[in-house]
Amino acid sequence: MVSHGKTGGSKGRSPTPTPNRDNGGGAVGGGGGGGGGTGAQTATAGNNLARSTLHANKTILKTVSVFLASGKRNSNNQSKTAATALQNKRQLRQRKMEELSGKINPKLLDNLRKKTRFTKDELDALCRIYRKLVSNCQYAAKTLASSSSSAAIAKPHAAVEGIDRIVFRELLHSTFDIVTEEILMERIFCSWDKAHEGLPLRLEGWLIGLSTFLRGTATERAAFCFRVYDLNTDGFITKDEMFTLLRNCLIKQPQDEDPDEGVKDLVEIVLKKFDIDKDGKVSLEDFMATVTAEPLLIEAFGQCLPTDSAVVSFFSTLQV
Ligand SMILES: [Ca+2]
């Protein structure tokens, strides 16, 4: 401002300080403009940059959106699969929660009451035992998986939920006093539920088998024993099968010259007893007729039913 006054004073154009000032201002303004120019250039450059950035961004966005779109198409299927998996997981969790709390679906309970000889309270208790046994199986499978170098061995156990043969065998031995040969134990496990074919026992199969085992009629129990003794499930107990079963039942005497001879003799005696139609093998009809006439022969080929005292003590532990 001071320099303006001076300039204006020296040029006698004091009345025009304003244009001066304006000029100055203009100059300043120009400067400012120049600055603005630079600014504009910068701005232009900035704009260009911004534009190119924007362009780049657009390109990126486009790429991203294309990428996303393609991803979406993939993930659409994936998300469907994921959703189904999640739903299954939820249902499984729900079922597990119900199972853990010992709750049975009322419809299933009704169905089980019709198919078994158990009361509602007994079924509840037996279901709880089932859960416990299954969790034992799962625990055993997990332990096996972590201890085994090849986890694949344990996978089939974990994949199908149910009571596996190891836990089943332990239960039969400790709870029902069944002390028998390996082969018979395996047959009991496989005959327990006609549908499971040696797979882990599911709830329904476990309960229906248990009903026969503990409360079955003479006919049901005899049919169960027949299934156990028919080792190859062809509908007949043959001499070979009798031989295998009876040899396992007999205590071998070390002084016997040929213990198998004794077993062969025994097979002939037992066959005569059972083979009513004299065709050289024991059919279900032969077996039923023989056992009906002489109930003690029901376990002629090895123990596969619980003792009466074991049944009584089992029901007393149910506490229902
Ligand atoms: Ca057979």
Ligand SMILES: [Ca+2]
């Ligand atoms: Ca026959």
